[in-house]
Structure formats: structure tokens, C-alpha cells
Amino acid sequence: SAVISQKPSRDICQRGTSLTIQCQVDSQVTMMFWYRQQPGQSLTLIATANQGSEATYESGFVIDKFPISRPNLTFSTLTVSNMSPEDSSIYLCSVAGGWGMNTEAFFGQGTRLTVV
Amino acid sequence: AQTVTQSQPEMSVQEAETVTLSCTYDTSESDYYLFWYKQPPSRQMILVIRQEAYKQQNATENRFSVNFQKAAKSFSLKISDSQLGDAAMYFCAYRSKDMRFGAGTRLTVKP
Numbered sequence: 227s228a229v230i231s232q233k234p235s236r237d238i239c240q241r242g243t244s245l246t247i248q249c250q251v252d253s254q255v256t257m258m259f260w261y262r263q264q265p266g267q268s269l270t271l272i273a274t275a276n277q278g279s280e281a282t283y284e285s286g287f288v289i290d291k292f293p294i295s296r297p298n299l300t301f302s303t304l305t306v307s308n309m310s311p312e313d314s315s316i317y318l319c320s321v322a323g324g325w326g327m328n329t330e331a332f333f334g335q336g337t338r339l340t341v342v
Numbered sequence: 343a344q345t346v347t348q349s350q351p352e353m354s355v356q357e358a359e360t361v362t363l364s365c366t367y368d369t370s371e372s373d374y375y376l377f378w379y380k381q382p383p384s385r386q387m388i389l390v391i392r393q394e395a396y397k398q399q400n401a402t403e404n405r406f407s408v409n410f411q412k413a414a415k416s417f418s419l420k421i422s423d424s425q426l427g428d429a430a431m432y433f434c435a436y437r438s439k440d441m442r443f444g445a446g447t448r449l450t451v452k453p
Contacts, residue, residue, distance in 0.1 A: 269443045333387035
């Protein structure tokens with residue numbers, strides 16, 4: 227299993243500013259994922275972040291808006307840049323134990339972001 | 343692209359009764375895994391059960407079991423002897439490389 231610490235747990239930000247969300251894992255993991263979840267809705271994959279390579283973004287998400295860092299096997303950050311009220315959402319960090327598809331994904335408790 | 347569909351936005355069950363949550367998926371891959379996750383109001387995602395696509399036998403975990411129909415690309419979750427603590431959002435998920443989620447089903451358990 228993996229224990230994920232995600233910070234901050236919530237924040238209220240002014241439009242036009244940026245927020246960096248941190249994800250710390252208690253063990254080395256190969257694959258890390260960032261999701262966005264609108265209240266009461268499903269999880270939408272933003273990007274996959276593997277250590278030592280550029281993050282891979284899903285359709286509708288771009289690096290300029292959501293830059294990601296993955297400096298080592300236990301840590302990643304997601305920045306929400308130039309925020310607008312439409313960015314208000316829950317952002318979740320997730321990790322998988324390895325390349326094997328049978329490994330479950332573990333999740334942080336999420337960051338609830340409100341942009342005013 | 344893989345898609346996961348949960349056609350029941352909300353379901354309700356009486357305590358101690360049985361409820362089935364539906365999930366279908368679309369993929370052209372032959373090797374993959376399927377999961378059901380539970381998300382209570384705390385937002386923590388909790389794994390309920392997983393199913394390997396190459397296994398014909400349906401997975402079971404205590405009161406939770408699945409009905410996996412690979413040809414039909416169907417993966418339903420059955421909760422037996424429902425408890426108040428089962429109330430939550432339930433997400434069906436498909437994994438090949440990354441993990442994709444359905445829209446979710448909000449389960450209410452009535453005492």
C-alpha cells in the first residue's frame with residue numbers, strides 16, 4: 227500500500243493567481259497521476275507524471291495551465307496557473323504501485339480549491 | 343479511447359437488503375483490470391474490489407461481489423446485507439495503463 231499526503235487540503239484563491247499542490251508518498255512509486263473532480267462528479271485525469279520524463283497531459287489540459295513537477299519517486303507538484311472561477315474543483319493526487327495493471331491506485335485526500 | 347459508463351446516478355437500498363450497481367465499459371484491449379472504488383464524504387477513495395479481465399471467476403470480498411461479463415463489457419457490483427456505512431459515491435474504474443473512472447453512483451442506505 228501507499229500513504230499519500232497532499233497539501234494544502236483546501237484553499238481559497240483570487241482569480242489570476244496560481245496555486246501549487248504538493249503530493250508526498252511514503253514509498254517510491256513509478257507512476258503518479260493528477261485528477262480533477264468537480265463536486266459530486268467523477269474523476270477526470272489531468273496528466274500522468276513519471277519520474278525522469280515530461281508529464282503526459284490528457285485532452286483539454288495543457289502544460290501552461292497545469293505545470294507538473296516530478297523531481298523524484300516520492301514527490302510531485304501540480305500548479306494551477308492564472309486561476310479563474312472555473313478552476314474551482316477538487317484536485318487529487320494518485321499513485322500506482324508499479325507498471326502492473328493489477329495494482330490498485332492509491333489516492334490523497336484531495337485539495338479543495340475555490341477561486342473567487 | 344477507453345470509456346466507463348455508470349448509468350445510475352443515484353441508487354437507494356434498505357438496510358440489510360441487496361443492491362446492484364451497474365457499469366459498462368468500452369475498450370479494444372484484451373488485457374486490463376476493473377475496479378470499484380467507494381468515496382464517502384471524507385473524499386478518501388477506498389478500493390472495494392478488483393477484477394482481472396483474464397479471470398472468468400467473479401471476484402468477491404465479504405459482502406461485495408461482482409458480475410463480470412467480458413463479452414458484454416459489463417462489470418456490476420453487488421452489495422449484500424447493506425449497512426449504513428455503505429452509503430457513499432461508488433465509482434467503477436478501468437485500468438490498462440492509467441485509470442479511467444465512470445461518472446459515479448450515489449448510494450443511499452435507508453435504516
